[in-house]
Every structure is written in structure tokens, then in C-alpha cells.
Amino acid sequence: MTEQSLERDRTAFAGAGAAIPADVGASTDPTLVHESGLEVEVRSQWTYARRRFMRHRLAVASLVILIVIFTAGFTAPWIAPYSFEGYDINNLEVGPTFSGGHVFGTDLLGRDYFSRVLYGIRTSIHVAFVVTILTVIIGTSIGMVAGYYSRWADNLLMRFTDLILTLPALAVLLTAAAFLGHGSQYRVAVIVSLLLWTLLARIVRGQFLSLREKEYIDAAKAAGSGDLRIMLRHMLPNALGPIVVFATLTLGGAILLESYLSYLGFGVQPPTPALGKLIADGQDVSSHDWWLVTFPGLTIVLIVLCINFVGDGLRDALDPTQRIRA
Amino acid sequence: MLTYILRRLLYSVVVLFAASFLVFTMVSAAGDPMSELRLNPLISEETLQRQAEEKHLNDPIPVRYVYWVKEAVTDKFGTPLFVNEPIWDDLKRVIPHTLALVLAAELISLLIGVSIGIYSAIKQYSVFDYAATTFSFLGFAMPVFWLALMVQIAVTNLFLAWNVRIFYTSGLSSPDPGTGLHWLLDRAQHLALPVMVLCVLNLAVYSRFMRASLLEVVNTDYVRTARAKGLTEQRVTMRHAVRNALIPVVTLAALNFGALIGGAIITEQIFQLDGMGNYFIQNLFSQDVYPIMAWLMITAIAIIIFNLIADILYGVLDPRVRYD
Numbered sequence: 198m199t200e201q202s203l204e205r206d207r208t209a210f211a212g213a214g215a216a217i218p219a220d221v222g223a224s225t226d227p228t229l230v231h232e233s234g235l236e237v238e239v240r241s242q243w244t245y246a247r248r249r250f251m252r253h254r255l256a257v258a259s260l261v262i263l264i265v266i267f268t269a270g271f272t273a274p275w276i277a278p279y280s281f282e283g284y285d286i287n288n289l290e291v292g293p294t295f296s297g298g299h300v301f302g303t304d305l306l307g308r309d310y311f312s313r314v315l316y317g318i319r320t321s322i323h324v325a326f327v328v329t330i331l332t333v334i335i336g337t338s339i340g341m342v343a344g345y346y347s348r349w350a351d352n353l354l355m356r357f358t359d360l361i362l363t364l365p366a367l368a369v370l371l372t373a374a375a376f377l378g379h380g381s382q383y384r385v386a387v388i389v390s391l392l393l394w395t396l397l398a399r400i401v402r403g404q405f406l407s408l409r410e411k412e413y414i415d416a417a418k419a420a421g422s423g424d425l426r427i428m429l430r431h432m433l434p435n436a437l438g439p440i441v442v443f444a445t446l447t448l449g450g451a452i453l454l455e456s457y458l459s460y461l462g463f464g465v466q467p468p469t470p471a472l473g474k475l476i477a478d479g480q481d482v483s484s485h486d487w488w489l490v491t492f493p494g495l496t497i498v499l500i501v502l503c504i505n506f507v508g509d510g511l512r513d514a515l516d517p518t519q520r521i522r523a
Numbered sequence: 524m525l526t527y528i529l530r531r532l533l534y535s536v537v538v539l540f541a542a543s544f545l546v547f548t549m550v551s552a553a554g555d556p557m558s559e560l561r562l563n564p565l566i567s568e569e570t571l572q573r574q575a576e577e578k579h580l581n582d583p584i585p586v587r588y589v590y591w592v593k594e595a596v597t598d599k600f601g602t603p604l605f606v607n608e609p610i611w612d613d614l615k616r617v618i619p620h621t622l623a624l625v626l627a628a629e630l631i632s633l634l635i636g637v638s639i640g641i642y643s644a645i646k647q648y649s650v651f652d653y654a655a656t657t658f659s660f661l662g663f664a665m666p667v668f669w670l671a672l673m674v675q676i677a678v679t680n681l682f683l684a685w686n687v688r689i690f691y692t693s694g695l696s697s698p699d700p701g702t703g704l705h706w707l708l709d710r711a712q713h714l715a716l717p718v719m720v721l722c723v724l725n726l727a728v729y730s731r732f733m734r735a736s737l738l739e740v741v742n743t744d745y746v747r748t749a750r751a752k753g754l755t756e757q758r759v760t761m762r763h764a765v766r767n768a769l770i771p772v773v774t775l776a777a778l779n780f781g782a783l784i785g786g787a788i789i790t791e792q793i794f795q796l797d798g799m800g801n802y803f804i805q806n807l808f809s810q811d812v813y814p815i816m817a818w819l820m821i822t823a824i825a826i827i828i829f830n831l832i833a834d835i836l837y838g839v840l841d842p843r844v845r846y847d
Contacts, residue, residue, distance in 0.1 A: 356538075359538050360538055360541055360542050360545070362778075362826075363539065363823045363827060364542055364546070364781070364822065364823050364826070365781040365782070365784040365826070366782070367782075367785030368784065368785065368788065368818070368819060369819075371788070371803075371804075371807060372546065372549075372550060372819070373549060375807040375808075375810065376549065376550050376810065377549065377553050449664070453664075453666055456666050456668075457666065457668065457789065460666070461789070462808075463807070473666070473668075476668070476669060480793075487676050487680075490672050494672070497665075497666055501663075502664040505663060
């Protein structure tokens with residue numbers, strides 16, 4: 198879609214008699230020469246970004262692992278060897294073993310932890326995706342308005358950020374979840390995203406503040422585009438890189454936060470298995486049944502680690518100049 | 524300078540009021556705080572009415588907020604909803620415990636983290652650098668409570684298997700901690716594991732940040748000048764590069780305080796320390812508005828003070844910064 202819209206924009210500029218902006222086209226390739234009115238084979242920024250990403254081997258490997266884990270999570274009801282609350286009375290408290298089919302062991306009631314972890318991944322990813330989508334929608338829209346119109350929207354955003362930065366994030370999250378969460382995964386997701394959007398809004402705002410001064414925005418204005426069209430068609434595609442990177446990192450952060458909430462008992466409520474809750478269930482007998490804590494935790498670490506690597510690769514690919522976390 | 528501090532403090536008071544009003548509204552609007560008491564047949568309707576009257580529960584939320592502010596300012600946050608003991612007594616007991624935990628973790632992790640960061644930057648792309656990078660990526664991906672539980676499992680099993688008792692895995696002190704040095708040693712044995720867990724969380728942040736900051740400074744003109752003057756490499760790094768690279772770390776350390784408090788909530792829960800985090804979680808479970816508000820206000824004030832100190836320090840360390 199972006200490729201098309203870029204192409205359309207370029208013709209629009211040419212029609213308006215404006216110079217073709219260097220940073221919209223495939224400027225990195227010196228063999229391509231643009232001339233007004235000439236059809237040029239265009240390789241979009243996204244092609245280059247994809248190539249840069251594919252060069253990042255760790256990120257590609259992480260992406261593959263993530264796809265495997267996510268697929269396993271989403272298809273848990275079909276591929277899990279046992280149901281998440283099915284009891285295997287002959288195998289109570291069995292350690293991890295390949296022979297009996299209980300790869301991650303079983304708990305005091307004989308529930309298979311491998312299956313429970315699969316279902317847990319399903320819940321956690323579900324929450325994390327809802328959080329990410331909500332955060333991106335809220336953060337981007339408010340950031341856009343603050344960056345484009347400045348003044349009052351900008352002020353409001355900055356004051357609200359101050360407000361959020363004054364209180365420890367985890368404490369606010371816990372309070373909100375305890376009083377308003379009621380254990381519903383969607384409520385928990387909304388609460389988490391209401392806390393995370395300010396960071397993204399500030400990033401988008403920064404992008405828009407600098408994009409606003411670009412010549413092609415003046416050109417678009419001269420061509421008679423409305424504010425909304427300029428924001429969505431001309432500025433947003435150019436700010437997408439940081440947004441995509443932030444969204445990836447949010448996905449990892451959301452999985453961690455959800456696990457904190459569920460572990461402390463304010464997140465997703467039983468019988469729905471969540472990764473943090475599985476660890477909490479196992480901790481009472483953890484000194485001898487170490488597997489009940491170890492495997493769900495390792496799963497979280499693996500998922501978040503892979504997401505962070507993918508985020509790193511994406512940052513190198515889409516947004517080489519920015520460094521959020523060095 | 525003085526006007527800057529005063530203005531910042533005034534603004535902080537406004538932010539504090541806004542934040543407390545938002546949280547108070549959110550928590551109070553969530554539902555009837557007495558709903559659980561109403562289910563208890565032993566408590567008469569009369570008692571409930573009296574309790575509601577006393578805490579102004581029948582008034583609209585903004586009015587209740589004003590009553591709360593009044594009580595917080597004049598009576599050190601007053602009493603919880605259902606218990607008749609002052610909140611401040613509890614807070615007075617738990618705050619020093621958490622402060623010891625958090626400050627110890629902050630100091631140790633700053634010291635180690637900055638050292639790791641400096642060494643990684645000097646020996647960029649060495650085995651050590653890669654090891655540190657891997658370690659910090661793991662640190663970013665790891666839930667604190669899981670790390671704490673794993674450490675607890677390891678140490679408990681060490682004790683069960685070989686009867687080795689170097690660290691304790693729960694509580695703040697033994698039943699009979701002794702006095703003087705014995706007491707100190709006992710307390711250290713109890714705090715060691717929680718502090719260690721909090722440190723791992725911080726080390727990842729500090730070492731990465733220090734590394735990036737130093738790598739940026741190494742390429743500046745004044746470092747090149749120092750080299751051109753013929754100074755030894757060690758003097759160039761320690762005197763000229765590291766000192767300047769440390770400046771942004773000050774801000775980070777202050778901003779990190781909130782995250783550290785969050786970490787303390789979880790570690791205290793797992794190691795059963797009688798600190799602020801534990802107190803907070805207990806009151807969340809009993810859904811009592813007033814102790815939670817008191818807790819949030821105390822931490823908010825601490826965070827504001829830390830940020831203010833960091834800003835002032837920043838100006839002292841970097842004379843280019845002007846306050847106006």
C-alpha cells in the first residue's frame with residue numbers, strides 16, 4: 198500500500214510542479230535518476246529495508262523462532278498433547294521426561310505443563326497484541342496531532358507525560374488492574390496500553406515536528422491538501438519506521454508486564470492459563486518441583502529476547518539514525 | 524538557580540495534586556469499597572452506616588477527595604478504611620527497609636554497571652564486550668520475579684543438599700538476630716539475594732547506557748586533542764572521556780528510581796520482606812483506597828525529589844547547562 202501511495206504522491210508533486218523530494222524515493226541507489234514526467238522503475242524504501250533486515254542474521258533467526266512459538270500458541274487447542282486442565286492421575290508431580298510425553302513435567306494434580314505453557318503463550322500473546330495495537334493507535338494519533346498542530350495538543354501531551362512519570366509505572370498498573378481489571382484479559386490489555394502510549398506519542402511528535410518543516414509538506418499544502426490528508430498520506434508514511442520499531446518493542450514489554458500482573462494475581466484469572474500465573478502456581482512447591490517455575494519462565498525469556506532482537510534488526514533496517522536503547 | 528528550584532517544586536505540587544486526583548477518582552469510581560463487609564452477617568447495618576459516614580463515603584468523589592487531602596496533610600494520611608490504626612505507623616516501619624534495599628541495589632549496580640560499560644566501550648567488539656551485550660539482552664528479557672524465584676530455588680536446594688547457609692531466602696532477619704555486628708551480618712545475609720536480583724535488573728540498563736555514552740564521547744574533538752597532546756591512553760580515558768560520559772548516567776540513575784521501586788514491589792513479595800512493596804500488595808488485595816493513596820504519594824514525592832537532584836547535579840557537572 199505504501200509503495201503505491203508513494204508513487205501516487207510523486208506524480209502529485211510532479212503535477213504541482215514541485216521538485217521531487219529526495220527522501221521519498223529510492224535515493225540510496227545512485228543508478229536511478231528521477232525526471233519529472235518520466236516513468237521510472239521504483240524500488241521503494243521498503244525493499245531496501247527488507248534487504249537490510251535480511252542481512253541481520255540474529256534478527257532473522259529470532260523472527261523464525263517467534264513465528265514457530267506464536268503458531269504453537271495460536272494452535273494450542275489442536276496441537277497440545279493434553280488439555281490445560283486435564284488430570285493425568287498416574288503421573289502426579291513428574292519431572293520433565295521424554296518417555297511419558299510430559300516434556301515440561303506435571304504439577305501436583307497431574308496437569309501436563311507443556312500443554313499449559315502452550316495455552317499460556319496463547320493468552321499472553323493475545324493480550325500483548327491487543328496492547329500493542331491499542332498503544333499504536335492511541336500513541337500515533339495523539340503524537341500526530343501534537344506534532345502537527347503543536348500548541349495546546351503538544352502542551353497537553355507533555356503535561357500528561359509528566360503526570361505519568363511522577364508515579365512508578367508498575368504501581369499505577371497494579372492499582373488500576375486491582376480496582377478495574379476484574380481479571381478480564383481485555384480490561385488488563387486496555388489498562389496496560391493506557392500506560393504505554395505516552396512514549397510512542399512523544400516519538401511520533403518528534404518525527405512530525407521535523408517533518409512539518411519539509412518542503413514537500415509545503416508543496417502538498419500548495420496543492421490544496423487538507424490537514425488530515427497531509428498527516429496521513431504525506432507525513433505518516435515517513436514516520437512509520439520508528440513506529441514499527443516501537444510497536445515491536447511494545448509487544449515484548451507487554452508480555453513482560455502481563456506476566457508481572459498475572460504473577461501477582463491481578464492479571465488474567467484462572468482457569469485461563471497465562472505464563473505469569475503458571476509460575477505463580479508452581480512457586481509454592483518450587484524447591485522440589487523446580488520445573489514448574491523454570492519452563493514457563495524460560496518461555497517468557499525466549500519470546501521477549503527474540504522480540505527484542507527482531508526490534509533491533511528492524512531499527513537497523515528502518516531507522517538507522519535513531520537509538521532508543523543504545 | 525534558586526528560582527529554578529522553586530518553580531520546579533511549585534510545578535511538582537501541581538502535578539502531585541493532578542496525579543492524586545486522577546488515581547483517587549479511578550480507584551473510588553471502581554465500586555463500593557464496603558461491598559465485602561456487607562456480605563458479613565456479623566456486621567450490622569448500623570456499623571456500616573457509621574463507618575461510611577465517618578469516611579464520607581456517601582459524598583460525591585470530588586468532595587471525598589478534598590476530605591482525603593485534608594486528612595493527608597493535617598493527619599499524616601489518617602487511617603485506612605476498615606482498620607483504626609494510623610497509616611503512618613505502618614509506613615514509618617516499612618520505608619527504611621525498602622530504602623535500604625533500593626539504595627544498596629542502586630549503588631552496587633551503578634558501580635558495577637558503569638565499570639562494565641567503560642570496559643566494554645574501551646574493548647569494543649572483544650569477547651568481553653559480546654558477553655556483556657548478551658548478558659544485558661538477557662537482563663532486558665527476564666521477568667524479575669522469575670529470576671528471584673530461580674535464585675531462591677537454587678539457594679534453598681543448596682541448603683537442603685549440603686546444609687550450606689550463606690544467604691537466607693525469606694524474611695528480613697532471623698528470629699533472634701542478636702545485636703551490633705551480629706545484627707548487621709544477619710541483615711546482610713537476608714538482604715543479599717533481593718539486592719542481587721534488583722542489581723541484575725539494573726546492570727543491564729546501566730552497562731549498556733554507559734557503553735553507548737562513552738563510545739559517543741570517544742569520538743569528540745577534545746578527546747582527540749587530549750591524545751594529540753601526548754597523554755597516555757589511560758589518562759585520556761579516565762580524565763577526559765569517562766568523566767564526560769558519566770554526566771548523562773546521573774539523569775538515568777534518577778529516572779530509574781521509579782523502575783527500582785517497581786522491582787522492589789516484586790522482590791519483596793518473593794523474599795517476604797516487610798517493606799513498602801509488600802505493604803502495597805497487601806492493601807491492593809484488601810482494596811483499601813487510603814493506604815494505597817498514601818503509598819503512591821510517598822513514592823511520587825521521592826521520585827520528584829530524585830529527579831530534581833539529578834537536574835541540579837546535571838548543571839553542576841556540565842556548566843554548559845543553564846537554568847532559566
